[in-house]
Amino acid sequence: MTLREREQFSWMDLLWLAFLAGLAILPPIEEIHKQFILLAIGVLQLLEGRLIAYFPTRGRYYAVLLKILLATLLIDHTGEVAITSSYYPIYYLPVVTAAIYFGPWGTLVWTAIASAAYCSYLYPAIQQYELTPSAITELTIRILFFFLAGVIVNRFAVENRRQTRRYQVLAEELEKTNRRLEQIQAEARRSERLAALGQLSAGLAHEIRNPLGVIKGSAEMLQQKLQDSNPLASELASYISSEVNRLSALVTRFLDFARPQHLETAMHSVADVVERALKAVAAQWTGPAIEVERKYESDVPPVPLDENFCEQVFINLAQNAYEAMTDGGILRVTIRAAQRDRVRGVEVQFSDTGPGVPEELREQIFNPFVTSKKSGVGLGLAIVSKIVDDHHGALRLEASSGQGACFSVFLPEAGSAAEPSLSRAVEISGE
Numbered sequence: 001m002t003l004r005e006r007e008q009f010s011w012m013d014l015l016w017l018a019f020l021a022g023l024a025i026l027p028p029i030e031e032i033h034k035q036f037i038l039l040a041i042g043v044l045q046l047l048e049g050r051l052i053a054y055f056p057t058r059g060r061y062y063a064v065l066l067k068i069l070l071a072t073l074l075i076d077h078t079g080e081v082a083i084t085s086s087y088y089p090i091y092y093l094p095v096v097t098a099a100i101y102f103g104p105w106g107t108l109v110w111t112a113i114a115s116a117a118y119c120s121y122l123y124p125a126i127q128q129y130e131l132t133p134s135a136i137t138e139l140t141i142r143i144l145f146f147f148l149a150g151v152i153v154n155r156f157a158v159e160n161r162r163q164t165r166r167y168q169v170l171a172e173e174l175e176k177t178n179r180r181l182e183q184i185q186a187e188a189r190r191s192e193r194l195a196a197l198g199q200l201s202a203g204l205a206h207e208i209r210n211p212l213g214v215i216k217g218s219a220e221m222l223q224q225k226l227q228d229s230n231p232l233a234s235e236l237a238s239y240i241s242s243e244v245n246r247l248s249a250l251v252t253r254f255l256d257f258a259r260p261q262h263l264e265t266a267m268h269s270v271a272d273v274v275e276r277a278l279k280a281v282a283a284q285w286t287g288p289a290i291e292v293e294r295k296y297e298s299d300v301p302p303v304p305l306d307e308n309f310c311e312q313v314f315i316n317l318a319q320n321a322y323e324a325m326t327d328g329g330i331l332r333v334t335i336r337a338a339q340r341d342r343v344r345g346v347e348v349q350f351s352d353t354g355p356g357v358p359e360e361l362r363e364q365i366f367n368p369f370v371t372s373k374k375s376g377v378g379l380g381l382a383i384v385s386k387i388v389d390d391h392h393g394a395l396r397l398e399a400s401s402g403q404g405a406c407f408s409v410f411l412p413e414a415g416s417a418a419e420p421s422l423s424r425a426v427e428i429s430g431e
Contacts, residue, residue, distance in 0.1 A: 017042055023087070033077040041070050041093070048097075060101040064110050067094035072117045081129065082121035088142060091118055095146050099154035107154040108147070115143045209251050216244040263306040263390055270346045270411065271296050271335050273307055277314035278333065281322060288328035290321075297336040303346050303411045309387045310411075316380045317350045317407050324354030324405065338410060340394065345412035352404040357397060365397055 020042045024035045044051075044066055052059035071090040079085030091114045098110035122139070125131070223237035278292060321331045330353050338347035357365055368382040388395040394410040 013046060016045065028078060031077050034074065037070055037074045037077065041067070041074070041090075044070065045093075064094050064098045064101070067097055068110075068114050068117050071114070072120070075118070075121070081125050083118070083125050083139070088118065091115075091146060092149055095150040096153050099150045099152075100157045102154070103158065104151070104154055107150045111147050111150040115146055118146075119143070209248070212244050212248055212251065216241055216248070219244065263309060265304040265306050265391075267302040267414070268305055268307055268310075269302050270300065270305070270310075270348060273305070273310050274314050274333060274335060274348060277311050277318055280311075280315055281318040285322055287322065288326070290325060290328060291330045293330055293332045295332065295334045295336075300335055300337050300346055301413060304414050305391055305411060310391070313384045313387050313409060314348070314350075316384050317409070320380065320407075321350050321352035321354065321405070324352055324356075326354070329353035329404075340410055343412050345393070345410055347408055347410045349398070349406060349408045351406040354404045356403055356405045362397060366395065 020038050024038045028034065044063070048063050051063055055062060068091075071094060074090050075085035075087050076082045078087040094114050095107075095111050098114075099107045102110065119139070122131075219237045219240040223234050223241065226234040226237065282290075282292070318331065318333075325331075332349070332351040334347075334349040334351070336347055338345060366381050366385040368379055385395050388409055388411075392412055396408045396410075398406040398408050
């Protein structure tokens with residue numbers, strides 16, 4: 001039962017209030033203190049949920065302690081000799097309460113405290129009366145029943161809490177499984193669209209490449225023949241040739257995205273491949289100064305990968321980071337052993353200090369033709385994602401701790417593969 005449920009008034013509350021009222025009208029009815037104590041017990045029981053909600057850590061202690069005090073006061077006012085009071089079963093109330101809220105040891109401790117409170121009236125009784133063996137036996141039976149009731153109730157309470165935790169864990173697992181199923185379904189639909197788009201791109205690229213070759217050859221011939229006689233026409237022909245080269249490069253990227261990739265995997269050190277990619281990007285970079293910070297763990301195992309394709313992945317991620325930092329900045333590259341969903345492998349992170357990926361593009365950043373660059377066509381990350389998928393890895397856009405973007409590539413060890421639903425994922429939560 002939750003605290004919110006305890007705070008709600010139900011017909012069961014009316015029932016035990018009626019039982020308390022029945023005790024109040026039974027002898028000794030002339031003892032007004034008894035009625036006030038029973039009223040206090042009823043109010044405490046009614047407000048117990050609010051007490052525990054107001055004091056989340058100490059409320060249950062207060063509740064049991066107050067019930068012990070009220071029970072002790074009640075038997076003091078309901079018998080000529082308190083320890084012989086017929087109202088002694090009132091101690092079952094704090095004992096059962098402790099059994100519900102605490103574990104086995106806590107139940108035993110609180111039951112011992114309640115028993116000690118009850119036995120505290122033994123000393124005044126023996127000052128006036130003789131403590132016979134039958135009285136000792138009766139007292140022992142009552143105390144043992146306190147412990148027996150506490151242990152039995154606690155056993156059911158502990159088992160109920162254990163079952164509740166099991167159901168919570170099961171519910172969490174089911175929720176996690178449902179999310180994965182939704183991701184897999186979305187990934188399957190997306191893969192179907194990408195496959196159709198890839199086939200269309202491949203067909204268009206092949207159809208476009210042939211006339212582009214004719215246009216380029218014709219432009220070069222015109223440029224050579226008109227170079228001296230008509231400089232303007234020759235210059236226009238050179239423009240045609242350069243634009244054809246740009247279109248040809250675009251067509252090549254279309255084909256790279258559309259054609260099936262045949263990987264030649266072997267065991268390689270990820271750090272060596274990343275270093276070659278960083279050197280290649282730094283050698284071609286002509287923009288503002290970029291500082292590269294490396295954090296490579298020493299115990300990173302080799303993984304099966306295709307050197308050329310993975311180098312293309314790291315070159316693209318590093319180049320994107322360089323181009324994002326238009327005023328210079330820091331590129332942090334981290335390589336470490338990692339595990340995702342019980343799959344061991346190597347994780348590579350590229351984190352820059354640029355403006356980051358716009359929020360509206362985070363979910364579509366790995367889709368073809370989605371880009372934040374003014375001159376980009378949006379195929380770079382789509383190709384990178386395809387290569388990582390073919391390695392049975394996972395590519396994610398992580399939430400960086402500060403400004404900038406953070407892309408991570410996870411490559412599984414030999415004999416393991418990341419779940420398909422993890423590929424091309426956008427991770428909103430940070431590490």
